[in-house]
Amino acid sequence: MIDFNDLDELLFTIQKQFDYDFSEYSKASMLRRINRFMEINSMTTAVDLQFELINNPKIFKEFINEIVVNVSEFFRDPSFYQSLTKNIFPYLDSYPKINIWSAGCSFGEETYSLAILLKETGMYDKTRLYATDISSNAIEKSKKGIYPNINFKDYSKNYFECGGQASLNNYFISDEKNSIINSDFKKNILFSNHNLVTDGVFKECQLILCRNVLIYFNDELQNKVLKLFYDSLPIHGFLALGKKESLRFSSVYENFKEIDRNEKIYQKIK
Amino acid sequence: MIIIGGSAGSFNTILSILNGLDKNFSVPIVIVLHRLKNYESSFEDILRHHTHYIVKEVEDKEIIKNGIVYTAPSNYHLLLEENNTFSLDVSELVNYSRPSIDVTFESASAILKEKCCGILLSGANNDGAKGLKRIAENNGTTIIQDCQEAEYKNMPNAAKLIYKYHQELNTKNIINKLNNEYC
Secondary structure: OOOHHHHHHHHHHHHHHHOOOOOOEOHHHHHHHHHHHHHHOOOOOHHHHHHHHHHOHHHHHHHHHHHOOOOOOOOOOHHHHHHHHHHHHHHHHOOOOEEEEEEOOOOOHHHHHHHHHHHHOOOHHHEEEEEEEOOHHHHHHHHHOEEEHHHHHHHHHHHHHOOOOOOHHHHEEEOOOEEEEOOHHHHOEEEEEOOOOOOOOOOOOOEEEEOOOHHHEOHHHHHHHHHHHHHHOOOOOEEEEOOOOOOOOOOOHHHEEEEEOOOOEEEEOO | OEEEEEEHHHHHHHHHHHHHOOOOOOOOEEEEEEOOOOOOOOHHHHHHHHOOOEEEEOOOOOEOOOOEEEEOOOOOEEEEOOOOEEEEEOOOOEOOEOOOHHHHHHHHHHHHHHHOEEEEOOOOOOOOHHHHHHHHHOOOEEEEEOOOOOOOOHHHHHHHHHOOOOEEEOHHHHHHHHHHHHO
16 A cells, blocks of 8 residues: 555656656545555555556556546436536537537546437537547547446436436447447547647537546646636637536636536636 | 544434534534435535534535535545545445545545544445544544444444444444544
8 A cells, every 4th residue: 555655756757757647636536546556456565566567568558547537427417417408508509510528538428428418409410529538448448339238227317317308228239238339429429539637729619528527636737627628618618517526726717607506517708 | 523424324313413512613524424326415404404513515625624514425435635625536436335435534544644533323334444444543533333323233333343442432422522522
């Protein structure tokens, strides 16, 4: 097990050796992820870990996948999707073409959830979804769009609570273990690697979803990333954060209006 | 800081503890309760209504202040940072739970060491046992609810099973101890 002192040194080594900068991530969560990784791989000291990371590229890849949290679900927080379809979709529909950025897309659950709702409201065909994540593992999995059946009972429940109009199974092809998303949903979604810490604006988007990603960053980094989102939105564009995240530390706070306080949906006004 | 863990059934005990504390009790209290996700529960509202405390469901990077009762939001793990703030995490369930009591106990203990007080109440699974042991190992204060009194004994029992030196107290004695030592 490592402590906060070891953590700083370890992150410094990782930055120097591999050019991954985690120095502005939330320390508590990072410490927990690293200790979990060490437990799974039977490592006991910071020295063990550093040795393996430097000398074993396979371990380093696994390490990155493990410490970058990629846990999500379809239609997480149904009340959020309800608000999105009610308050934001009608506005987006007034555009001839819609660009949406799903930042920190994990394994694609959130992006596909959004695509399904866009489909049901007849907006999918004119929408381009840009889904990005720091983890190449996450991007590969997102592109495949294969999910274990075991979670689908919860997903279906969420889907109906969101106001889903069909049956969630209609959008997947399943065998006895897994379900794969219909290929139609891959046409308008572009999954790609993007590092919120180091990469810049790549496309103007009318809606940016970045839910439960900022919680892994400290205040300063949150502020930088929110500035990046601000720069990527047109006037009147929308930003959706996780339920317990907020814009309040940000220098761009004044430039946004709250559309839904509980669901953390904001609109850029200046 | 006092951190209280339990499952939904320990709600009444929590209410009794909060109402039994001296009016000038100002040490921050954090409540990590297992509950259903996706439902806006009235838990915070009831606490607000039935106690004199300011009750806050934690938001990410919130600064920890005295005199406030904080609750862990459902579907997030609750952690402590070095700079006296909370942070949240949506990583996988721990002991089938998010928030997990173990996660908060362990994270708080790493920061607060001997200044951390963990209390584990009634509950139906093993969550909290490992974390409470960690608090004890870092010289913090650890209390489990009297197994005779607890509605679901699994939780305090599991803690006792892996570490036998926790103080086992009923609600009344938990209140007395907190008032004596933290007021």
